[in-house]
Structures are given as C-alpha cells and as structure tokens.
Amino acid sequence: METLKALPVEREDPFQPPALLKELPGSLHPMTYADGRLGWLVTGYAEARAVLDDPRFSNTQQGAAPPIKELAPPEGLTDLVIPPGFFIAMDDPEHSRYRKLLTGHFSMRKMRKLEPRIQEVIDGQLDEMARGGAPADLVKTFALPIPSLVICELLGVPYDERSRFQDTTARAVNLDNTVEQRGAAAGELMGYLSELVGRKRAEPGQDLLSELATGGELDHEELTGVATLLLTAGHETTANMLGLGTFLLLCHPEQADLVRTDPGVAESAVEELMRYLSVTHIGPIRVARADVPLAGQTIKAGQTVTICLPVVNRDPSRFPAPDHFDVTRQATQQLGFSHGIHQCLGQQLARLEMRLAYPALLRRFPTLRLAVPAEEVPLRPRAAIYGVAALPVTW
Ligand code: HEM
Numbered sequence: 001m002e003t004l005k006a007l008p009v010e011r012e013d014p015f016q017p018p019a020l021l022k023e024l025p026g027s028l029h030p031m032t033y034a035d036g037r038l039g040w041l042v043t044g045y046a047e048a049r050a051v052l053d054d055p056r057f058s059n060t061q062q063g064a065a066p067p068i069k070e071l072a073p074p075e076g077l078t079d080l081v082i083p084p085g086f087f088i089a090m091d092d093p094e095h096s097r098y099r100k101l102l103t104g105h106f107s108m109r110k111m112r113k114l115e116p117r118i119q120e121v122i123d124g125q126l127d128e129m130a131r132g133g134a135p136a137d138l139v140k141t142f143a144l145p146i147p148s149l150v151i152c153e154l155l156g157v158p159y160d161e162r163s164r165f166q167d168t169t170a171r172a173v174n175l176d177n178t179v180e181q182r183g184a185a186a187g188e189l190m191g192y193l194s195e196l197v198g199r200k201r202a203e204p205g206q207d208l209l210s211e212l213a214t215g216g217e218l219d220h221e222e223l224t225g226v227a228t229l230l231l232t233a234g235h236e237t238t239a240n241m242l243g244l245g246t247f248l249l250l251c252h253p254e255q256a257d258l259v260r261t262d263p264g265v266a267e268s269a270v271e272e273l274m275r276y277l278s279v280t281h282i283g284p285i286r287v288a289r290a291d292v293p294l295a296g297q298t299i300k301a302g303q304t305v306t307i308c309l310p311v312v313n314r315d316p317s318r319f320p321a322p323d324h325f326d327v328t329r330q331a332t333q334q335l336g337f338s339h340g341i342h343q344c345l346g347q348q349l350a351r352l353e354m355r356l357a358y359p360a361l362l363r364r365f366p367t368l369r370l371a372v373p374a375e376e377v378p379l380r381p382r383a384a385i386y387g388v389a390a391l392p393v394t395w
Helices: 045-053 094-106 108-132 138-143 145-155 159-173 179-202 208-215 220-251 253-261 263-277 347-364
Strands: 028-032 038-042 285-288 292-294 297-299 304-307 392-394
Touching: 038 045, 045 292, 045 304, 094 108, 094 208, 094 220, 094 347, 108 138, 108 145, 108 347, 138 145, 138 220, 145 159, 145 208, 145 220, 145 347, 159 179, 159 220, 179 208, 179 220, 208 220, 220 253, 220 263, 220 347, 253 263, 253 347, 263 347
Parallel strands: 038 304
Antiparallel strands: 028 038, 285 304, 292 297
C-alpha cells in the first residue's frame, strides 16, 4: 500500500474533501507525518468509531506526530503541559471527573432554556447587519459574533464587558494577526476569564461559571482552564460552520429555499451541513498506547492515528450517495462532533445555534447572495478548523 506524504488539506472544491483523499482505497492508510514519523490515517466510518471508542488510544497528545507542519509544536518543546481543567487533552479517569461535572450543564433541557437568549443574540446581529447595509462580510457580522455572544451568555460575561471580550476573542482567532498577536490576545483572554471566575465566586449569578464556582468541586485554576476550553472549543468551530455552511447554502439555492420556508427542515439541515462540510478536517488525533490490530493491519504502540472526518463522513457504506448535499437527509450518525468519551460536550448548544441561525438569516435577507464569484471567496485550508476567511454577501 502506498504511504501518504503528510495530510493533504487543500480542497479543489471548498465543499469536497481533497481529491487525493477521496480516491484512497480501503479504510486505514499508512501516512508519513510532517516530522517524518510513520503513522496512520483512518478514512472508514466503522474504523473511525472503533478508534474513538477504544481506550487504548490516548488523547493527551503527548508524543503525537503533526499531520501537517503547521500543527508541529514550537521548536524545543517536547513535553506538552496540559493546563488544569483542559480536559479535552486528558484520558480517563482524569477526563471523566470533569466531564461528569459538566455534562448536566449541556443537556438538551438546559440548552432549550437558553433558546430565547440565543434567538435574541441572532436577531441582534441581523439587525446590525441590516443597519450596516450591503455588501457585508458575513464572517464579521454574523458567523464570528454569534458563537462569541452565546458563550458570553453561557459563562455569564456581564453586558458592558462583552464588546471587550468579543474583541479579544476575535484577535485571538483572526489568522490575519501574527502568532505573537494571537498569543497575546489568548493570554489576555485567559487573564480575563481568571478574573471573572474570581468575581463569580464572590458574587454568584445565574450562569454556568457561577454554578461551577460555587459547587466546590473545581479550584480556581481548574475552572479557568474549563472556561478557556469551552471558549476555544466552541467558538471557531461554530463560527466556521456558520460561515462555510451559509456559503454552501448560497451555492444551492433550492436547498436554501427549503431551510428558509420549511421549519421542519432545520434540524436535518444542521446534521447534513455538519456531515457534508466536516470543518474539523484534521483529526480527531490519537496516539496508540498499545499495539492495536485494525482493518487487517497493526497500529504500533506510540504511533499517531488521524481520523479523517471529511472522508469518514462520506463513507458510502454509511451514507448512500454521500456526495449529494440534501438538507432533508437524516444524517444523525455523522461524526462531525466526534464519538466516544471525547465527543463534543457542546454539541446540543452548537446544534441549537445553527438550527436557529441559518433559517433566521435566510428569512431576514431572502435575496441574500454572494457579492463575489464563488471562486473568489477566500478559504482557510491550513487552519485547524476549515472554513472561509471572509464571506462577501449582498442582498
Ligand atoms: C459546530 C460546532 C462544533 C464542532 C464542529 C465541534 C467539534 C468537536 C469535536 C470534533 C470534538 C472532539 C475532539 C476529539 O474527539 O478529540 C469536540 C469536543 C469538545 N467540544 Fe465541540 N464542537 C463544536 C461546538 C462546541 C461548543 C459550542 C462547545 C461549548 C461551548 C464545545 C465544547 C467542546 C468541548 C468542551 C469538547 C471536549 C470534550 C471532551 O474532551 O470530553 N464544542 N468538539
């Protein structure tokens, strides 16, 4: 079997996985990682679930090889330090201690309670977009601010501090900024979250941070780490789904019409957009702790395994006619939120945001369309989360 040379991430078409990956036969492929080490790439649906379900694969990222050079750790850094509370990079039982404390706060029931506030956030952004007039960059006016403001609601960021919070978050994730600028903004944000945790402990309100701060289970540093994880895990992912998802819908007006006019379609549309776009296009990444046989081969202890979600979510044995985009498809088994113990904690929140945001946008601006030819929309193929850098629209 031919060995892949690092993970190809440039998509010939923004909505399709790289052609080289789609053409690979089988479900598990040897791959030379960006640092020269040999590891694996999983492209089969059943194999992806098997890896994500298997405790012999670690998620601490210790010793993980980078699938692309941009993900290599800074030179000289060999051992990663996982900040307290950053449980996405912990294995069980450490991981489950945090997860148990948080799961109840992200249930469907809890999220439904947030629904009116999320709708207000969305309507507020649409009002602002209308006030600013056409053309507009949908990323700046819609895709980025909505998840940021929703996280403010969840964490209990006071109203008069939201613009500062949003501005710092935007600086931390904006790829036009240098690594130093982004690092400085991320540091500012963590400082702010630490201070906010302190305030919530002293004067609790009706929000997640206050509940956790007064619950007595997490110390100050742990809670700051949890807040930072919630922000980083929930912001760019949702923003890229809103940006790239709107781009896809604008390129398929008949599908956009269904989302606009049929309230029953929003739910399946979200799953299909998640399946079709797979914005988490590099990973999940795991490191084998033991030799593990898979798909007729052996993954050796210490080797890195990358799950290729864009191809896994197009596995024809799970999704018939996988390249057909159909907002009425029941794609609930899609793996865009991962699977197993690390499957996305915020998935019900993300689903709710998207279920409300796409139809609201399309209804508010029924003539919404791209303001530039589709080929000119700038993409972010080498970022950890795939998406559009800007989405010029008019109406
Ligand atoms: C469309 C938006 C989103 C996408 C595509 C997404 C995707 C993912 C994926 C793929 C993972 C698993 C990584 C792995 O298996 O290693 C994950 C984990 C996680 N996500 Fe999301 N996510 C989204 C939104 C959110 C939101 C809104 C929040 C919270 C506010 C959130 C919080 C988390 C957390 C805390 C984890 C770690 C869970 C754990 O390790 O137990 N995510 N997400």
